[in-house]
Amino acid sequence: MADQNIFDRPVLQRLYRYGCALCKDQDQAYDLLQHALEKYIRDGGKHNYHHDVAYVRTVMRNRFIDEYRRSKRIPEDSYDDTSPVAINEASLEDIVIAQIDLEIVWHKLDPFEREIMYYWAIEGMTAKEIAMEINVPRGTVLSRIHRLRKKIEAAFDSSQYSRSNRP
Template structure:
């Protein structure tokens, strides 16, 4: 195993989390990660050695996801019946399960750009600069999307309108 392959292997858990958050389906997430890894390993020369490997991989994964969304618009997926929930090693208690369900529902209601930014920063712990590289937008746009996404999540999770801020 080369040095690059071992570095890529270390990023797989984060790629899987992000793919699962994007797709909402474990099988589809695994397919996304596999496609991402195939592209990365087939074209290692495209990674700039001085660049951020993690951001490069997440960019590939995001592009694979966008390609998949475009493909679905042209040819809708007829396999919507297989939306089973993953089995967990130990079942969470009822309150945890409800909290996870509510968070997933709230995330699903965010605009795709906001959801993507919230997941990359909150779930993956990426810096604003890394998210800017992955999404191809300026850092200021990342910060704006994150702020609006967090505000909307708070509003959705607390079941009411967000507090109105007054500027004096």
């Protein structure tokens, strides 16, 4: 069995954030991570450290894709459970506007775009690292990032426009 301290708190948090980036839901992200870790433990941890994290991430991604495809065949009603937002120095209005803008943009992204966004914006990976992680050519990653930036800019421009036209 591999070293028991492989999945320390920062690694688990990074994997959890990856799950959140894939499925837009904290509970589903937690379930993805739990499933992947269970599978890793059942397999006996037959991998070395660098492959352990990649293996768990791959299991999470594959499970998400399976669930995504299943949900397309059999629609499921989901209920959003909103949690309270901690208010600091920023005004409540700014927080609400930023949250609305982010939700608008996030829902316009498909799961694969969210995955690229996660690696690029949250993990700070380079295009080459992302390409190696998701097993596609670097040029494909660069073009996806470019299209993703344009899509986000367009979404923010349209949300700013629609908000400025309100009475």
